[in-house]
Amino acid sequence: MTDIISLIENSAKAKGDLVSASIRMQKELYSFIEGLADQLDLSRQETMLKLLEKGVEAAKAAMKLDDEVEAAAEIDALPASKFHILNTNKRHSVQDHERMLSEGCAAAFYHPWKLNIDRIQAGDIVFLYENGKGIVAYGKGTGVTETRIHGGFLDECHFQRLEGFEVLPKPISAAEIKKTLQKNVVLLRTMSAMPEGHLLLDLLKKRG
Structure with missing residues (x-):
């Protein structure tokens, strides 16, 4: 978990073309993201994006797509x-x-x-x-x-x-x-x- 927090804290805003996407989630999960964003002094969007990026990296590693x-x-x-x-x-x-x-x-x-x-x-x-x-x-x-x-x-x-x-x-x-x-x-x-x-x-x- 420490590496995820570090990644978020040290990240710059995403550059390049962005697309919008809506997602529904449990209230408790969203509340945690809100709290994490406040803790790191980032927007909720930046926080969710970095969490998603980390999850995607883990999925690619598990599937060995880039191996x-x-x-x-x-x-x-x-x-x-x-x-x-x-x-x-x-x-x-x-x-x-x-x-x-x-x-x-x-x-x-x-x-x-x-x-x-x-x-x-x-x-x-x-x-x-x-x-x-x-x-x-x-x-x-x-x-x-x-x-x-x-x-x-x-x-x-x-x-x-x-x-x-x-x-x-x-x-x-x-x-x-x-x-x-x-x-x-x-x-x-x-x-x-x-x-x-x-x-x-x-x-x-x-x-x-």
């Missing part, structure tokens, strides 16, 4: 599949997400996560998943991986242009994905194999 060794092992263990679901990296960069949609491509960044793109074969279906919305687009891989500079580092972006790329008028939500596939899907990973991906194509056909 290079774990990511490399997961990539090596991915089963062969003609269907893939790729997270659009919005939690790190909205710009990366928007570029994938505008250019009609699947991309991943930095080693070893970028190596996911190398696994996409010609004709494979890649579904692009946006955090908070669901599958927002899809297309077919070419099997040709291209590279470009990312964050000032050479070749740290691997990408494939997607043929027949289509942005969905209505995303397929996480709940719909799990219901359609009848299984839990880890959507926060950079890319996951989805052998049952044809079921999602069937869903899109039914939607018209």
Whole structure:
């Protein structure tokens, strides 16, 4: 708990683009946050934001999302599949997400996560998943991986242009994905194999 208090006390106000979000909580929890904010001479918003950031860090560590060794092992263990679901990296960069949609491509960044793109074969279906919305687009891989500079580092972006790329008028939500596939899907990973991906194509056909 000491490190959380220290983090809050020493933090500057969050910079960059912010979004508003409403949340309901127990009165007792809110009362504690009010008291903590008073104790630290911060606004309630700053206090809640820093508590949330600390919780997110703990969740990412528990899921090992940013662990290079774990990511490399997961990539090596991915089963062969003609269907893939790729997270659009919005939690790190909205710009990366928007570029994938505008250019009609699947991309991943930095080693070893970028190596996911190398696994996409010609004709494979890649579904692009946006955090908070669901599958927002899809297309077919070419099997040709291209590279470009990312964050000032050479070749740290691997990408494939997607043929027949289509942005969905209505995303397929996480709940719909799990219901359609009848299984839990880890959507926060950079890319996951989805052998049952044809079921999602069937869903899109039914939607018209």
